[in-house]
Amino acid sequence: MPSLRDSVDRELLPQHVAVIMDGNGRWAKSRGLSRAEGHRKGAEAIEKLMDAALELSINSVSLYAFSTENWSRPPAEIGALWDLLCAFFDEKLPIMIEKGVRVYHSGSRKKLPARVCRVLDEAVLRTAGNKGLKVNFCLNYGARQEIVTAVNHWAKQAKPGESFSEKKMDEFLYTRDLPDVDLLIRTSGECRISNFLLWQCAYAEFIFLKVMWPDFRSSHLYRAIIEFQKRNRRFGGL
Ligand code: FPP
Numbered sequence: 001m002p003s004l005r006d007s008v009d010r011e012l013l014p015q016h017v018a019v020i021m022d023g024n025g026r027w028a029k030s031r032g033l034s035r036a037e038g039h040r041k042g043a044e045a046i047e048k049l050m051d052a053a054l055e056l057s058i059n060s061v062s063l064y065a066f067s068t069e070n071w072s073r074p075p076a077e078i079g080a081l082w083d084l085l086c087a088f089f090d091e092k093l094p095i096m097i098e099k100g101v102r103v104y105h106s107g108s109r110k111k112l113p114a115r116v117c118r119v120l121d122e123a124v125l126r127t128a129g130n131k132g133l134k135v136n137f138c139l140n141y142g143a144r145q146e147i148v149t150a151v152n153h154w155a156k157q158a159k160p161g162e163s164f165s166e167k168k169m170d171e172f173l174y175t176r177d178l179p180d181v182d183l184l185i186r187t188s189g190e191c192r193i194s195n196f197l198l199w200q201c202a203y204a205e206f207i208f209l210k211v212m213w214p215d216f217r218s219s220h221l222y223r224a225i226i227e228f229q230k231r232n233r234r235f236g237g238l
Pocket of ligand 1: 021022023024025026027039040042043046064065066067070081084085088137188213
């Protein structure tokens with residue numbers, strides 16, 4: 001019997017997989033642990049996802065790590081997330097460089113602590129020449145904010161009478177170097193998109209998994225891709 005990994009059709013891979021990593025808090029609560037501990041285990045699951053995506057030679061992965069709406073959480077939880085993010089890049093950046101990963105950041109820098117901007121800048125800069133898996137960390141990200149910012153940037157440099165277009169929108173979004181999302185995965189059983197990559201998901205297939213993010217393993221990615229490969233994507237055609 002072929003393994004799950006061998007059941008993935010390498011000719012029909014999603015180019016861009018976007019992941020809403022939900023359920024860290026519930027995972028922790030069900031074990032009597034702090035929410036910060038849930039996020040810590042969640043950060044470990046990111047490496048598992050990256051390894052599985054690298055193994056399959058997927059082009060791009062976007063990770064929803066902190067939304068523009070997450071500022072309403074208690075400051076202690078937000079601070080723990082920034083600590084975790086900095087520790088994550090301290091530890092994993094050399095590994096990502098070795099594996100050929102290219103790091104991107106999508107989101108507003110406004111309000112992000114200076115130390116977070118520093119680690120993101122370093123990761124983006126030091127992986128800029130890499131040709132492997134693109135990993136897009138969506139931090140202080142909201143799709144509506146992204147779209148409004150893109151339109152404003154375009155308008156500032158547009159010539160009088162010039163009209164806007166879908167192509168121009170693509171060029172002004174944070175994700176300008178990434179393909180459209182083919183597959184969106186959300187963990188934890190919630191079935192909503194929560195202001196994530198709204199423009200880029202126009203023709204994405206959505207897969208909602210019951211697993212809490214800290215329990216996410218390569219097998220979940222393989223199963224999601226196998227399910228994706230069974231879908232009949234018509235892009236509005238017949
Ligand atoms: C959603 O779960 C998760 C987040 C808002 C944060 C995601 C962060 C990580 C996976 C780890 C840190 C990230 C990096 C890039 C190192 P939730 O807290 O809303 O869970 P709940 O819905 O069960 O409360």
